[in-house]
Amino acid sequence: MQSAKPRISKIRPKVKTVRRPAPPPARDSKVSRWGNSLAFRIPQDVVDHLNLTDGGHISVEVRGNSFTVRPLRKKWTEAELLQGVTPDIVGGEVNWGGPIGKEA
Numbered sequence: 001m002q003s004a005k006p007r008i009s010k011i012r013p014k015v016k017t018v019r020r021p022a023p024p025p026a027r028d029s030k031v032s033r034w035g036n037s038l039a040f041r042i043p044q045d046v047v048d049h050l051n052l053t054d055g056g057h058i059s060v061e062v063r064g065n066s067f068t069v070r071p072l073r074k075k076w077t078e079a080e081l082l083q084g085v086t087p088d089i090v091g092g093e094v095n096w097g098g099p100i101g102k103e104a
Helices: 044-050
Strands: 031-034 037-040 058-063 066-071
């Protein structure tokens, strides 16, 4: 008598897909003098799409005859990320047992 093979369920997990809104369409912008530099205005829908703020920092990369402007995001330090985290919130330390193998 053969043993029955376990049935493998073919149920797919439900995955929620989060879609970002489509980027704003390309458009022309005028270059103007700003002190000793040149500047161009960023349309409001682009500002909203990229979450840009007044005084925010950007990166400008030049390749051949074009350039790319990207927003720079804050780089958090470990201390900033863990600010306000206490053992009470996390649940304290976990005892995983004594050292074994080469740990001893």
